[in-house]
Amino acid sequence: MAWRERIWAREGVDDDTIEECTQGQPDQVIEIEKPIVGGDFARAGAGASEIKRLVKKLAVPPAVVRRVAVACFEGEVNVTVYATRGTIKARITPACIFVVVADEGPGIPDIEQAMQPGWTTATPEVREMGFGAGLGLPNIRENTDYLKVRSEVGTGTILEFAFLLRDI
Numbered sequence: 001m002a003w004r005e006r007i008w009a010r011e012g013v014d015d016d017t018i019e020e021c022t023q024g025q026p027d028q029v030i031e032i033e034k035p036i037v038g039g040d041f042a043r044a045g046a047g048a049s050e051i052k053r054l055v056k057k058l059a060v061p062p063a064v065v066r067r068v069a070v071a072c073f074e075g076e077v078n079v080t081v082y083a084t085r086g087t088i089k090a091r092i093t094p095a096c097i098f099v100v101v102a103d104e105g106p107g108i109p110d111i112e113q114a115m116q117p118g119w120t121t122a123t124p125e126v127r128e129m130g131f132g133a134g135l136g137l138p139n140i141r142e143n144t145d146y147l148k149v150r151s152e153v154g155t156g157t158i159l160e161f162a163f164l165l166r167d168i
């Protein structure tokens with residue numbers, strides 16, 4: 001098997017932009033990391049909530065806080081629903097908020113297809129809990145300035161996404 005990768009970015013944003021914006025003096029950088037447990041629906045979204053609380057406290061504009069909360073929640077829930085275990089990490093610098101959601105799980109065979117609104121492999125049980133509309137990944141893309149999805153079938157999935165806090 002092989003790792004596959006797809007990147008979506010707002011116009012003018014690329015890997016170099018992300019590399020640059022995630023730098024910062026240690027005293028200007030805040031990092032938070034939370035575990036995600038596959039199947040633990042009672043705690044799904046807990047990590048996203050903590051990240052939301054943190055960015056709110058850092059006086060990030062409310063519109064950005066909302067986008068961060070939505071993207072983190074959707075990423076975290078996907079790990080809960082589809083994977084065995086994972087982590088959600090946020091790195092906050094003066095220039096951007098950079099989030100990594102990584103899991104050990106089945107991986108995504110066709111990233112392009114998974115990104116289509118309405119595409120889902122959710123089971124009836126998952127749908128009964130209110131998930132499985134096939135809108136999580138499209139929602140993440142819409143709410144971020146940069147999104148990279150990497151996945152290997154049988155290994156897992158890594159989402160990296162960013163919110164710029166300054167004009168580029």
Ligand SMILES: Nc1ncnc2c1ncn2[C@@H]1O[C@H](COP(=O)(O)OP(=O)(O)OP(=O)(O)O)[C@@H](O)[C@H]1O
Nearest residue numbers: 078082107114120121122131132133134135136137
């Ligand atoms: N971390 C993951 N590991 C494995 N497969 C995933 C992962 N995240 C998403 N997928 C696959 O991509 C599909 C689309 O994901 P997406 O989040 O857009 O929708 P959903 O989770 O099915 O429904 P919703 O997010 O609206 O509740 C999923 O049904 C699943 O097949």
Ligand SMILES: [Mg+2]
Nearest residue numbers: 074078136137
């Ligand atoms: Mg989802």
